[in-house]
Amino acid sequence: MRKILWVILFTGLCISLSACTLLPGRSEDHDSRDEAREEDDSKQDDSRQDDSEAGWPEWMIPHAVPESTPVEPADFPSVATAPAPDGGETVEVQTETWIPIEKDFGTYRVLSTWEESVNRSTEEKYFYIPQGNDDLEWTDNISVNIGSNNYGEDEVTDFKEAIMQQYAEQLDPVALETLSEFSYITPQGYDVLVFTISDLDGVISRQYYIVADHEHCLVSVECKDDPDTAQRVSLEIVESFVWAEDD
Secondary structure, three states: OHHHHHHHHHHHHHOOOOOOOOOOOOOOOOOHHHHHHHHHHHHHHHHHHHHHHOOOOHHHOOOOOOOOOOOOOOOOOEEEEEEOOOOOOEEEEEEEOEEEEEEOOEEEEEEOOEEEOOOOOOOOOEEEEEOOOOOOOOOOEEEEEEEEOOOOOOOHHHHHHHHHHHHHHHOOHHHHOOOEEEEEEOOOOOEEEEEEEEOOOOOEEEEEEEEEOOEEEEEEEEEOOOHHHHHHHHHHHHHHOEEOOOO
């Protein structure tokens, strides 16, 4: 089954991804017709949110999308406050460290307890795994690579239909029944298409396609040992990802 999933990953590089456009801003006018229209829009938004998250475990739901403009990734490391042992003033407690990674195509963050795999990475695809697991036959892993496609930023629906067709052709009926998809916008302002498959041997495979015009960044995660951490690391890669500026 895992071989089939890898075939899909490479096939996905040959088809396209496009970004969906943001909804237009609501009118500042407060007359009754505009208020009614805003109420309808709100109901439709709630419906779309319910549809996108229906049936998903909590760890699979993406972070809430902020209404603000895209921002630079946060500083490192993450810091929380906690009471001092003697009950005195609060003290800062380092919780996690996220390491900034810079590649020719963009930047993103990886948890410090994960490392780039020497044995699995190539010049075109970078694999990240828990530290110390590089010599294991199996380990939870996340890959990052870019690909070109034939679709513009306004053709996200066409892309989704194309990749779903590829899944239908490549997966056996049992695996196809586990396929789910949704889309959202990252804190950096990029559209993402997300596809997830639950394998029969307990492996969860998820692919994130971060959209650009006629190209995409594919972040793919395979996990079964510690799916919570693997999903959290892959989601951080996606949501911290920033495309490199053109020269």
